Amino acid sequence: MSKTLVITGASKGIGRATASLFLEKGYRVINLSRSNPELDGLVHISADLSDASWVPQHGTNVVAAIGEADELVLIHNAAMMHKDDNETVTPEALAETFQLNVIAATQLNQLLLPHMNEGSSILYVASTLAEKAVAGTCSYVVSKHAQLGLMRSTCQDLMGRGIHTASICPGLTDTEMLRNHCNNDTAILADMAALSSYNRLVKPEEIAYTLFFCSQNPAINGAVIHANLGQRES
Numbered sequence: 001m002s003k004t005l006v007i008t009g010a011s012k013g014i015g016r017a018t019a020s021l022f023l024e025k026g027y028r029v030i031n032l033s034r035s036n037p038e039l040d041g042l043v044h045i046s047a048d049l050s051d052a053s054w055v056p057q058h059g060t061n062v063v064a065a066i067g068e069a070d071e072l073v074l075i076h077n078a079a080m081m082h083k084d085d086n087e088t089v090t091p092e093a094l095a096e097t098f099q100l101n102v103i104a105a106t107q108l109n110q111l112l113l114p115h116m117n118e119g120s121s122i123l124y125v126a127s128t129l130a131e132k133a134v135a136g137t138c139s140y141v142v143s144k145h146a147q148l149g150l151m152r153s154t155c156q157d158l159m160g161r162g163i164h165t166a167s168i169c170p171g172l173t174d175t176e177m178l179r180n181h182c183n184n185d186t187a188i189l190a191d192m193a194a195l196s197s198y199n200r201l202v203k204p205e206e207i208a209y210t211l212f213f214c215s216q217n218p219a220i221n222g223a224v225i226h227a228n229l230g231q232r233e234s
């Protein structure tokens, strides 16, 4: 049986760890991001998903790359996070964030659903900020809440198709996105680590394993799975 993963944003962080794990598990892995992860065996399609015209440019290549997969796992992982708030967020930043974090996922679903057989899955890498807000990340928070709605409507619209879906919400995970967000400030990173029950950041590999687990379990359908080591609530 041929098993294929299509993932966005596997050039670094959570996506890269996830692509590596699925390769180890015997999946063909196809990645869409701007830079190449350079992982052995991975098929890379260079695409900027923040530009809606990526579909006419690269859609045919993506469909050709999946071939005749018996089981297709689709993971929407690529995202961007601006520092903005209700008073400073610009229509342009909101639109760009929506395109990458929400609309590109819809475009990819529409491209690949005709090729997804029973046993396939669509997983969304969400965030703690898909269900709550913190100050200073307005466009990201809004987009992640919308992406959660997209997952729930994916579940309802695909009833009976044998394709399951879920949103996996990483807590503070040690990746470039998080480090850039706090300007690589070790004191801020330590404060963030202290918010978890284990006094450390989540490892990208832990989210990769959670995504793999969800891909294998149709009982997890329409579900929101938090993977955050247990977060201290203030």
Ligand SMILES: NC(=O)c1ccc[n+]([C@@H]2O[C@H](COP(=O)([O-])OP(=O)(O)OC[C@H]3O[C@@H](n4cnc5c(N)ncnc54)[C@H](OP(=O)(O)O)[C@@H]3O)[C@@H](O)[C@H]2O)c1
Binding pocket: 008, 009, 010, 011, 012, 013, 014, 015, 032, 033, 034, 035, 036, 047, 048, 049, 050, 051, 076, 077, 078, 079, 080, 100, 125, 126, 127, 128, 169, 170, 171, 172, 173, 174, 175, 176, 177, 178
């Ligand atoms: N790290 C955390 O603490 C955390 C917490 C909660 C949720 N998350 C979520 O986890 C997911 C992965 O984040 P990460 O922390 O692993 O981030 P990361 O290390 O910054 O990786 C982001 C990935 O997205 C890709 N990407 C960014 N802009 C793109 C574009 N315009 N077109 C195509 N691909 C693009 C990047 O590839 P290129 O730059 O090569 O294009 C990269 O592979 C995201 O959905 C994020 O919201 C992360």
